[in-house]
Amino acid sequence: MSRLTAEANGVFVISVTPFHENGAIDFDSLDRVTDFYLEKGATGITVLGMMGEAPKLTQAEAREIVARVIKRAGGKPVVAGVSAPGLAAISELSSAVMDMGAAGVMIAPPSSLRTDDQIAGYYAQACQAAGDGVPVVLQDFPLSTGVQISNATLGRIIEDNDQIVMLKHEDWPGLAKISALRKAESEGRRRISILCGNGALFLPEEMGRGADGAMTGFGYPEMMAEVVALAGNGEMDRAQDLFDAYLPLVRYEQQPGLGLAVRKHVLARRGAIASAALRKPGAGLQPAAIAEVERLIERQTKKLKELK
Amino acid sequence: MSRLTAEANGVFVISVTPFHENGAIDFDSLDRVTDFYLEKGATGITVLGMMGEAPKLTQAEAREIVARVIKRAGGKPVVAGVSAPGLAAISELSSAVMDMGAAGVMIAPPSSLRTDDQIAGYYAQACQAAGDGVPVVLQDFPLSTGVQISNATLGRIIEDNDQIVMLKHEDWPGLAKISALRKAESEGRRRISILCGNGALFLPEEMGRGADGAMTGFGYPEMMAEVVALAGNGEMDRAQDLFDAYLPLVRYEQQPGLGLAVRKHVLARRGAIASAALRKPGAGLQPAAIAEVERLIERQTKKLKELK
């Protein structure tokens, strides 16, 4: 099974975890949504992310999900989130998923970290816990973690830990961070892959700054695949036209807390999963929200037709 | 001078504070941007908000700004932010601005509040500090304050404090909160005005849920005025079409931290203020960001032409 490298690009969709109405994992839907993501242009899949309801799973469930998606993805790279409060849990889960054939693991910093040294020290320990040579994705998401990683500290972490081959970039605002990374690389620092998050809300600009693609979720992952492809061909205007058509829904799906219910509603509506249910304590969409989503989708469909 | 009531509607633009390059307040530009806001359709103006760089001002400066804007606004209602760590400072500033002819004051909760009782207790004390009968706008902005006000607690605060005539709504996600407020009012609770924030990122949906307008900033305030007007006429599709044309820039201006520099750049570009300078420690836009903004404006202009 191929391992993640610093050359990785395209779209790694953050997969949802489908549940039955009773809260049990719906493995048939997990197969179906895996197929769906790949059909819509994903170059890889990331499981056990925050939007995959990872903290709501037991460890046994988490492993079953990773195994199932790897099997179904048929050789496409699968990254597994292994963030945990302690290094032993990271080590255990990382070892398990790499044995199953994962392409790498993703680690966000625990929210207790504050100083630059604490952050850098943490990633040295986390890389060791992930396992010798295991490719690591650094998830930089201050809005959620409360941890701010400066350009200098990020550079130091990259230089000190060869295992870190990718940045899941979702600092916000973070466009300048992409530019700073690419500038440092042009001056000699080793290259890493930059895949962007934040529900793709800034994807055209991020591609313009030198990102390699996206690692996030959205009910219409084909948008991300097409924007990344068009940007890769230098067709920035067409990329932006397409993006703009989806933007009202991207924005709506980006609402903290509510966003995942929107995404699952869209995926269920598109037949990619059987039920939009979230595992407790998550709640589904209220009728007024569903009506808003439906209206946005209708308008989006119309705009997409006009683009062709 | 008219005072704010629970019937207020339209767009209260959160005014920027223009500075010279050396950090001094640019009062000529303050006059000009006040005119600009009103010409573009504002029904009122809010000064000393978070996006008005209020914490960077001395108290003397803060008062001068309020006086100047009230004078220039020619009778249009001016709301002043008076949030402060202590009640004495709130009382002092509120008394001063009401004497100058402000229409009301806006108060956000201090970030130390946690329990429902603490929040409700705080607003009872803050209303008293604001002064007997002074109209108060409750700013509900958890992303910035860290304080979450439940529907029940918000209802209790409204019932206990007649002075609170308006909600500056920027909970996120907050659409359901608007619906809950309106439902409670339909069942007998007294009505308050709801003006929405968050840079207008959800304005069409917020109007659809029953909001009375917007109280936020954006480099093109005419968008907010037109969307609110169209929504008021029930022309939701036209409102959304217009909104969508501006959305790429709305989104770009909504980046935490960076957003104000974008807004000031746009306002300076449009001639509403002389300089895009932020008072220290704020920083201006880098060239790459300026290029992105220019590109978005160019595309926006084109889309707006197509709409006509």
Place this chain on the structure above:
Amino acid sequence: MSRLTAEANGVFVISVTPFHENGAIDFDSLDRVTDFYLEKGATGITVLGMMGEAPKLTQAEAREIVARVIKRAGGKPVVAGVSAPGLAAISELSSAVMDMGAAGVMIAPPSSLRTDDQIAGYYAQACQAAGDGVPVVLQDFPLSTGVQISNATLGRIIEDNDQIVMLKHEDWPGLAKISALRKAESEGRRRISILCGNGALFLPEEMGRGADGAMTGFGYPEMMAEVVALAGNGEMDRAQDLFDAYLPLVRYEQQPGLGLAVRKHVLARRGAIASAALRKPGAGLQPAAIAEVERLIERQTKKLKELK
């Protein structure tokens, strides 16, 4: 195996987890420290607490520790911390430890909770996750969790969830909360056990307010047992005299972050565990700190002699 009830009292020591220098769990020392706690007067033991380095353990290790301590404790009640980001993990661990014979489980609120309803809702779900009829200890520790539970909300949780039989009280300042709880009980609310935390820093006053004992750690657990016993006999002055003799060290051991290293140093020095090692990323005591601890112990020994 006996289950925890609302009549529980005495001292439930929060057990350390002994490690070898290489980071492996030292099960022989775990046996020894279990014996030590019971010999020094503990009426029960709590494992997998924050000071038990629980987040640094794998789930398999966590279960092994619970099983080992239950076996060694010879019928004395053992409470297991099962706090986790998700309900599924709570359910899984709770079910496992209760099967092993635990007396109950302890649950702290996740730091994302803010409003009263969120907190009350969480405990309803958490009790269900813990399992039907499983005795639950509510850990109220705002300094660590950031979650503030008002007296009213605490009362509502107690009334709504019969499973909650005990409060691990470490709000700070929290003496008034004990008084409020006991007052509500005197007026008819069902009784719960109150065992106090915070490293016993306020134990005499807490007993005076109506607490039933302590659930915390300290290198000299006999102090807690004796203070609780003396207070139970109404000998408050003798209780305080004894407490005062230990207070300089209690205070030193209460330093956030550093405290556990102090505690393990003392336990190792007393022969209760083989090594003072913390699992990474924890660090041991520096020589200057060891000298300070030694000096405090020497003075403490002298004072205790004078007391007799």
Place this chain on the structure above:
Amino acid sequence: MSRLTAEANGVFVISVTPFHENGAIDFDSLDRVTDFYLEKGATGITVLGMMGEAPKLTQAEAREIVARVIKRAGGKPVVAGVSAPGLAAISELSSAVMDMGAAGVMIAPPSSLRTDDQIAGYYAQACQAAGDGVPVVLQDFPLSTGVQISNATLGRIIEDNDQIVMLKHEDWPGLAKISALRKAESEGRRRISILCGNGALFLPEEMGRGADGAMTGFGYPEMMAEVVALAGNGEMDRAQDLFDAYLPLVRYEQQPGLGLAVRKHVLARRGAIASAALRKPGAGLQPAAIAEVERLIERQTKKLKELK
């Protein structure tokens, strides 16, 4: 009027602000408590600290207090807290108090700072705002500010800003930070004064690590003066004996939130201020707490007699 230097030592008491029952400042009591502090051995006084209820004052009141205390202190150095959300407010207040004859100003970091560069950058700007050559006390109090300053960053700030002549040390645990500072100075970095906070809870150990004294409050400031003097003479055992006699009350007064009410109760009881009233929203002590304080004072008095 003398200015603060890096050689400062002894005890700078953090002064309370006395209020009448109706919330007005009690200037007679302010004079009296200033005398009291100096009679009890203070070498200086710090006003407008967090425990001086500074955020509850208007700016005019704040200035009046500084002027009054400077006048009454008769040449003893007075430090004024000037922390504020913005640099302009710091500049304005710093300029005002230095004109009145203050010995220096104290600045804590705003809680928004995270990365090392942000913290270092802030102090460069804050020193400039304080005014050219104005002596600055850096208040390092992570428990309250949420800002963690590493040893390396603290060193960088000291090296970059000659104005910083003193550290108000209340990191917790922070003993190692004192040792690290003194070590760097022994290796060539310029010396700064270290006065310790945290209600003197670790004063003997702090003096042992090389601190120059205390800058904090306690109802019996003579304890701090005597402990600092004894430690200065190398009489560490007598220092600790004295400290231990006061420790039960030190601990009780250290309760977050409640502590100031305890301190004011003690000061009122000792005749240093007329009323223990806190300005709203602060609350006074409940009867049960008063009884606890009285009991601690009675025991303390007895122990002090035994020491002689």
